[in-house]
Amino acid sequence: MTYCVAMRLEEGLMFVSDSRTNAGLDHIAVFRKLHLFGIEGERVIVLQSSGNLATSQSVITLLRERIQAEEEFNIHTVKTMYEAATLVGETLREVLQNYKEQGMDFSCSLLLGGQILGEEPKLFNIYPQGNFIAATQDTPYFQIGESKYGKPILDRALNYFTSIDKALRCALISFDSTIRSNLSVGTPLDLMVYINGSFKLPKGRRLYDDDPYFQMIRTQWSEGLKQVLGQLPSPPADYWQ
Amino acid sequence: MTYCVAMRLEEGLMFVSDSRTNAGLDHIAVFRKLHLFGIEGERVIVLQSSGNLATSQSVITLLRERIQAEEEFNIHTVKTMYEAATLVGETLREVLQNYKEQGMDFSCSLLLGGQILGEEPKLFNIYPQGNFIAATQDTPYFQIGESKYGKPILDRALNYFTSIDKALRCALISFDSTIRSNLSVGTPLDLMVYINGSFKLPKGRRLYDDDPYFQMIRTQWSEGLKQVLGQLPSPPADYWQ
Numbered sequence: 001m002t003y004c005v006a007m008r009l010e011e012g013l014m015f016v017s018d019s020r021t022n023a024g025l026d027h028i029a030v031f032r033k034l035h036l037f038g039i040e041g042e043r044v045i046v047l048q049s050s051g052n053l054a055t056s057q058s059v060i061t062l063l064r065e066r067i068q069a070e071e072e073f074n075i076h077t078v079k080t081m082y083e084a085a086t087l088v089g090e091t092l093r094e095v096l097q098n099y100k101e102q103g104m105d106f107s108c109s110l111l112l113g114g115q116i117l118g119e120e121p122k123l124f125n126i127y128p129q130g131n132f133i134a135a136t137q138d139t140p141y142f143q144i145g146e147s148k149y150g151k152p153i154l155d156r157a158l159n160y161f162t163s164i165d166k167a168l169r170c171a172l173i174s175f176d177s178t179i180r181s182n183l184s185v186g187t188p189l190d191l192m193v194y195i196n197g198s199f200k201l202p203k204g205r206r207l208y209d210d211d212p213y214f215q216m217i218r219t220q221w222s223e224g225l226k227q228v229l230g231q232l233p234s235p236p237a238d239y240w241q
Numbered sequence: 242m243t244y245c246v247a248m249r250l251e252e253g254l255m256f257v258s259d260s261r262t263n264a265g266l267d268h269i270a271v272f273r274k275l276h277l278f279g280i281e282g283e284r285v286i287v288l289q290s291s292g293n294l295a296t297s298q299s300v301i302t303l304l305r306e307r308i309q310a311e312e313e314f315n316i317h318t319v320k321t322m323y324e325a326a327t328l329v330g331e332t333l334r335e336v337l338q339n340y341k342e343q344g345m346d347f348s349c350s351l352l353l354g355g356q357i358l359g360e361e362p363k364l365f366n367i368y369p370q371g372n373f374i375a376a377t378q379d380t381p382y383f384q385i386g387e388s389k390y391g392k393p394i395l396d397r398a399l400n401y402f403t404s405i406d407k408a409l410r411c412a413l414i415s416f417d418s419t420i421r422s423n424l425s426v427g428t429p430l431d432l433m434v435y436i437n438g439s440f441k442l443p444k445g446r447r448l449y450d451d452d453p454y455f456q457m458i459r460t461q462w463s464e465g466l467k468q469v470l471g472q473l474p475s476p477p478a479d480y481w482q
Binding site: 146148149150151152153155156157164165166168169170173177178180181182191192193202203204205213216217220221222224225226227228229230231232233234235236239240241 | 387389390391392393394396397398405406407409410411414418419421422423432433434443444445446454457458461462463465466467468469470471472473474475476477480481482
């Protein structure tokens with residue numbers, strides 16, 4: 001399984017992915033699920049994937065090869081993020097076409113975010129069928145993969161106007177909760193932040209278990225929760241009698 | 242959907258269920274998913290259900306009718322909780338037998354907990370196939386239904402030696418997180434607490450949205466979380482650049 005979150009905020013875009021892939025519990029590996037495309041000063045495009053690894057790797061490879069081959073319609077030539085999402089959706093359908101008759105589920109889900117000169121930053125959730133929806137101010141984040149464990153903290157604490165710094169803390173806590181409750185999601189995490197209007201290709205960061213800031217956040221959050229829980233009032237005397 | 246939690250703790254057993262049933266988003270109703278059996282001073286047995294409502298109602302009805310009919314092997318005559326779980330599992334298989342050839346999923350999951358004079362309290366998770374596992378000191382709680390949203394808080398804060406009062410707060414927070422993130426789980430909640438060795442049939446409590454204690458817990462938890470989140474240190478200056 002996988003867990004990926006992407007946020008489209010007033011200040012910028014944030015992407016966090018785990019890196020655990022498993023084909024059965026005894027076949028676990030680390031694969032990057034966060035991919036960067038773009039041209040400094042003109043476009044920054046980030047793609048995250050969950051689901052069948054063969055499918056998502058094929059999609060990424062085709063997208064990259066078509067940039068190299070300078071095909072007319074590729075990720076580096078599309079004029080809008082909507083066109084980029086359409087291209088990625090089509091590429092996904094093209095890959096799945098080959099496996100259609102086997103009656104097995106080779107599908108994957110994708111998050112695509114970025115900014116192309118001339119328009120606002122955009123974030124899309126691309127479904128296994130290749131169609132997609134865009135994030136809005138009302139719904140500023142998308143998740144794919146094992147999303148349920150880490151959803152409550154995002155629902156409670158995140159909105160469009162949340163700062164990047166605070167959103168990063170929310171995201172790390174969301175991952176911590178998921179990693180604790182589900183073996184199929186694991187470190188290292190890949191983090192990428194894009195500041196709106198910068199058109200700067202982010203270096204990104206890979207967070208291992210021993211990352212001092214991630215460790216500190218995890219510990220302080222855990223202790224903070226226990227404290228809040230400890231301070232909640234006891235039920236009235238006859239509450240459950 | 243449904244969300245039910247049951248805990249087997251040093252001090253006692255606790256059961257919390259939501260009451261929302263849905264057959265499609267436009268067909269929502271309130272049904273009790275927590276059922277009490279027993280004989281004061283001799284046995285206390287609580288059953289929670291998730292999954293197909295027709296199936297779980299049939300199981301409960303058959304269990305009750307067979308007590309009335311004074312059948313030899315019923316919930317009020319079994320000698321151990323293990324026998325009770327076996328009986329419930331058999332009754333579930335018996336009900337599902339009638340629908341087997343339709344190729345549809347009418348299954349349900351059950352949690353069965355209680356104490357019969359002469360043995361320790363027990364808690365079982367009964368699978369749709371009718372087999373079951375027992376809670377232990379290592380794994381003191383079970384969930385059925387929409388379990389993922391509310392699992393992180395239980396994993397962080399609950400263990401066998403947690404007091405009933407604190408476990409109740411954990412459970413209410415676990416439900417709050419689930420209700421906020423998933424429309425298919427809703428109030429009122431049904432709560433039942435059994436103090437080990439008491440052999441007293443608990444009255445239980447139904448918690449509506451306006452329950453003052455539940456409201457207070459929800460508000461304080463939400464504010465506490467925001468405070469803890471706000472107090473987490475910002476990332477180092479070059480963290481995501």
